[in-house]
Amino acid sequence: MTVPGTESAPASAPVSESVAAPEALRPHAEHAFAGELKALAAADDRPRPERWRLSPWAVATYLLGGTLPDGTVITPKYVGPRRVVEVAVTTLATDRALLLLGVPGTAKTWVSEHLAAAVSGDSTLLVQGTAGTPEEAIRYGWDYARLLAHGPGREALVPGPVMRAMAQGLTARVEELTRIPADVQDTLITILSEKTLPIPELGEEVQAVRGFNLIATANDRDRGVNDLSSALRRRFNTVVLPLPATPEDEVGIVSRRVDQIGRSLDLPSVPDGTDEIRRVVTVFRELRNGVTTDGRTKLKSPSGTLSTAEAISVVTGGLALAAHFGDGVLRAGDVAAGILGAVVRDPAADRLVWQEYLETVVRERDGWKDFYRACREASA
Structure with missing residues (x-):
């Protein structure tokens, strides 16, 4: 049977030249990466399953990234084990x-x-x-x-x-x-x-x-x-789908996604805040894993998940603070409040976990004094 609503839709009426169509805040993937999908389809000479736009090989390349014979760079959408994809x-x-x-x-x-x-x-x-x-x-x-x-x-x-x-x-x-x-x-x-x-x-x-x-x-x-x-x-x-295997992988994921989101919101570029991104990722990974990066200190983990997605949110919020209320450079004070909100979900138990982490790990870490002060101020 023909299902109502599945027929080809008629072409939309042309938009008046004097009125520009508003740009979507978050375009769907097929629109945001239309150029990459078109280039992949043109270069893809492998068998395609029925009604697939690309071959399985090209779909995997689209997700994992690569360079096509014509020089087109396909940006990675997922950083993780190739076999999973x-x-x-x-x-x-x-x-x-x-x-x-x-x-x-x-x-x-x-x-x-x-x-x-x-x-x-x-x-x-x-x-x-x-x-x-x-x-x-x-x-x-x-x-x-x-x-x-x-x-x-x-x-x-x-x-x-x-x-x-x-x-x-x-x-x-x-x-x-x-x-x-x-x-x-x-x-x-x-x-x-x-x-x-x-x-x-x-x-x-x-x-x-x-x-x-x-x-x-x-x-x-x-x-x-x-x-x-x-x-x-x-x-x-x-x-x-596993969590990012290494800190470098997670920093790369956060940096890439924040950069994409930031461009749509006219926020400062990510390279100016790489150090803060690395610190946010380090804090999240240590509290998530219950041990410091060097393996020397065991930690209590908070009730929240402290996922990569939450790290992206913290950094994006920090960039917005830096852009609108700072000098455009991401600093410790811009991410401190976001980290506190991500870590302390249970006001009683999680706050104790956070305070202990600040005093036993962050306070003693070389080069983290500004981060320690900013987090202390946010926690006060």
Whole structure:
């Protein structure tokens, strides 16, 4: 059957030359990196699965970065083990759905978006999982005005992102799968096993066409909230995204993402704040791992995750302070309050952990006196 809303949309009316279209604060991956995707497609002479925009090799290159024969530089979107990306891409080329699993801040959403953009050219077929996500968000809903006026019919059907992806052979995304109620999660079982979505109200079904697949993300720390049933988990190939292996990797990730975000917000360039980025990453890694970098001092860990994503947020906030209330150079005082907010989630227990870390580690570290003073002032 033809699903309403899956037909090719008519071209948009031209925008008046006197009114410029507003620039999106955060463009979708397929728009932000359109040049790289176009260059990869032109250079890609390897076999492509049905309805894929790129071959699996080119998709992996898009995520991991590289240089094309014509000199085009593909920036890395993910810094981590190559095999992790290769397994994820290969999974999407089969009939198995992909589950990206990891602790908060391991770039699960970022990777899922870029995979969908590279494979299908559309990363927007998204279901955002929450405790209130209804079954209709995964399956379909109804235009109740038409339903009341004319009864159940194709015209009254409102397809969800997954149904649209099935009908068009595209990649759908489900974020935070374990936050979705268990009975709603199980809506995916028939879709993933039979590649079919029944519409009992119409006595019809939507069958997935070749090219369809689904990427879900889930948080390691959310186990016990809404655990996946064994039946649903079997429908996925699970790929675990690890935390950055080395401080250098994490500094590089934070610097790159902050630079991308900063350019869109007209913030100072990252190179001026590399030292502070390294200190933020060091603090987060030490408290996260429960031991100092040199392995000599054991530490208590706070209740929060202190993820790479939170480090990016702290540095971005610091750059904004430096730009609007400083001299444009990222300094210790610009990141101190952000670090305090990230570390101290439990006002009682976490504050003690933070104070002990300041006095036993930061205070004694060479070259960190300014950082120690700034953190003390922020903590007062």
